[in-house]
Amino acid sequence: CVTVWSQKIKQIASFDLIDANVTSLNRKVRSVHVKSNTSKKRALKILIGTEGSEIYEISTQTGNISLLHEGHFEGDTWGLAFHPTDNDIFATCGDDGTIRIWSVRKRKLSRKAKVDCSMRAISWSNDGTELLVGCGGNRSGKREKKDGVVRQKYV
Structure with a gap:
């Protein structure tokens, strides 16, 4: 689950990777990057890296969660x-x-x-x-x- 918070620590939005167009084998979030609109001070897109070696893009405007890339994980x-x-x-x-x-x-x-x-x-x-x-x-x-x-x- 990915949650967006305000500067006053109020929850703005929440996204669950189970709702992605392709589900993850291991949904544990390992990294997050936010692309924001600086003039409106709000997140536009969120990139998520999972323990399952998947990279998802979340549109904060539509709520769509799309798989961008995936590969083998754990071991060789x-x-x-x-x-x-x-x-x-x-x-x-x-x-x-x-x-x-x-x-x-x-x-x-x-x-x-x-x-x-x-x-x-x-x-x-x-x-x-x-x-x-x-x-x-x-x-x-x-x-x-x-x-x-x-x-x-x-x-």
């Missing part, structure tokens, strides 16, 4: 694979437990899925209709229940 990105038939698409996975499908041309994320394990490898099926991921490993070096599991059906 381990797997990367280009689509076998479409050079515009590639997929990534990693310690954050997400599979992400990206567009090279648009330079942005197209889709994402949350999985209940860390992943170390990713590969497309030959026809590009399925993604395979190899689960396992974590930063502590301890074994996980799903180590060595291969999962599919994420497209």
Whole structure:
């Protein structure tokens, strides 16, 4: 939640990232920047950086909350694979437990899925209709229940 206060510490507005056009996997706010209209002394736009590596823009006039950018968070990105038939698409996975499908041309994320394990490898099926991921490993070096599991059906 992001709250705007007056100089007299009175609440002016409040925005919840759950209302964003794309919801966050980890909504904890890590940084805030305000762009204001100096002549009217009021905030116009607020940029929010989250623990989930997302950047949102909030319009204080309309209340719209838009996702500007996102990426992997928590740990490392381990797997990367280009689509076998479409050079515009590639997929990534990693310690954050997400599979992400990206567009090279648009330079942005197209889709994402949350999985209940860390992943170390990713590969497309030959026809590009399925993604395979190899689960396992974590930063502590301890074994996980799903180590060595291969999962599919994420497209």
